[in-house]
Amino acid sequence: MGTPLKVAVLGFWHVHARDYARQAQEHPGTELVAVWDDEVELGRAGAEQFGVPFTEDLDGLLQRDDLDGVIVTTATDVHRDIMVKAANAGKHIFTEKVLAPTVAEATEIIEAADANGVKLVVSLPRLAHGYTQAIREVIASGVLGQLTYGRVRLSHDGAIPRNGNEGWLPQRFFDPKAAIGGALTDLGCHPIYLLQLFLGADPETVSAIYRSVAGRGLEDNAVVTVGYADQKLGVIEAGFASPNPFTIEIFGTDGSLSYTDEGNVLRVKGNQLPVPEHSPDPFAQWVSHITDGTRADDNLARAVELTRLVVAANEAATKGDSIAYDGKVIS
Known part of the structure; x- marks a missing residue:
C-alpha cells in the first residue's frame, strides 16, 4: 500500500x-x-x-x-x-x-x-456482517417459501439512569434539532436497512409508535411496521431503554429463520447453521473505493432508502396513523 x-x-x-x-x-x-x-x-x-x-x-x-x-x-x-x-x-x-x-x-x-x-460512504456496518450474508443466501435459496413476515430488533439501555447518572447516552442525542429524532433515527437505522435488504425497500404503508421510557425529550422506545403489496409485513424495533440481544426473525410459507447475537446463533427451520466471518467494514470499503477509484453504488442507494424510511416513520409517528409510502425499489 x-x-x-x-x-x-x-x-x-x-x-x-x-x-x-x-x-x-x-x-x-x-x-x-x-x-x-x-x-x-x-x-x-x-x-x-x-x-x-x-x-x-x-x-x-x-x-x-x-x-x-x-x-x-x-x-x-x-x-x-x-x-x-x-x-x-x-x-x-x-x-x-x-x-x-x-x-x-x-x-x-x-x-x-x-x-x-x-468517494462517499455511509456507515451501514451490519450489511457487512457474516449473519447478514448467510440470511441473504437462505432467503435466495427459497427454502423459506414465500416470505410473509420479518422482524429486526436492536436496543441498548443508554437512556436509562444508573447509579445516579442520567444514562451513558449524551443528552445531545435527545435534542430534536440536532439529532432529528431519537432511538428510531439513530439506532433504528440498523434494523431499517437490514429489513429493507431482506424484505425489500418498497413497502406500501408505514406506521410507527414512539414512547419515552426515560423522558429525556425524544423517543427511546420505537416500533415501526411496514406493509408490502405482496402482503408480507415487516417490523422494526429500536430502543435506548433496554439491553436486549440483537435479533432477526424471517418467516415464510415453508419455514422460518432466527438470528441472535447471544452466541452468534443462526437457526433455519430449527437447524443451526454456521455464521461466516464479517466482510470488510464500511471504513475499509471507503478506503478501497478511494484507492481503486470506484463508487459505492449499493451503499449510497441504501443510504438514500434508509433516509426515506426514517422520514416516513417519523411522519407516521407524528400523525399517529399509517401513511402511504412512496419508496424506491433496490434490486
Whole structure:
C-alpha cells in the first residue's frame, strides 16, 4: 500500500466518532491528522485523546492540499452543509448514518460528491456482517417459501439512569434539532436497512409508535411496521431503554429463520447453521473505493432508502396513523 490517506475528523458530536478516529489510526491506508468541531470543548478533547491538532477553522482545514478525506460525525442536522462543503473542496467523505435529515438533502450530498469526484460512504456496518450474508443466501435459496413476515430488533439501555447518572447516552442525542429524532433515527437505522435488504425497500404503508421510557425529550422506545403489496409485513424495533440481544426473525410459507447475537446463533427451520466471518467494514470499503477509484453504488442507494424510511416513520409517528409510502425499489 502506498502513502496513507490523510484524514480529519469533523465533529465529536456522535458517540461513534472515537471509534472512527481509532479506525483511521489503525487502518494501514489512513493517517489521522486533524480534528475540527464547532463545539470546541468536544473537539479539543477528541484531538487530545488521539494526539492530533485541533482547529476551529473548517474552511482552512478543507483547503489543505495534504488532506485527502474527512470523517463526518457532527450533529445530524448539519450533515448536508458540512458534506457539501467538503465535497466541493474535493475531500472524500466517510459519514455516520443517517446521511441527512431528508431525502432531498441526501441526494444533494451525493450529487455534490459525484460532481467533484469524491468517494462517499455511509456507515451501514451490519450489511457487512457474516449473519447478514448467510440470511441473504437462505432467503435466495427459497427454502423459506414465500416470505410473509420479518422482524429486526436492536436496543441498548443508554437512556436509562444508573447509579445516579442520567444514562451513558449524551443528552445531545435527545435534542430534536440536532439529532432529528431519537432511538428510531439513530439506532433504528440498523434494523431499517437490514429489513429493507431482506424484505425489500418498497413497502406500501408505514406506521410507527414512539414512547419515552426515560423522558429525556425524544423517543427511546420505537416500533415501526411496514406493509408490502405482496402482503408480507415487516417490523422494526429500536430502543435506548433496554439491553436486549440483537435479533432477526424471517418467516415464510415453508419455514422460518432466527438470528441472535447471544452466541452468534443462526437457526433455519430449527437447524443451526454456521455464521461466516464479517466482510470488510464500511471504513475499509471507503478506503478501497478511494484507492481503486470506484463508487459505492449499493451503499449510497441504501443510504438514500434508509433516509426515506426514517422520514416516513417519523411522519407516521407524528400523525399517529399509517401513511402511504412512496419508496424506491433496490434490486
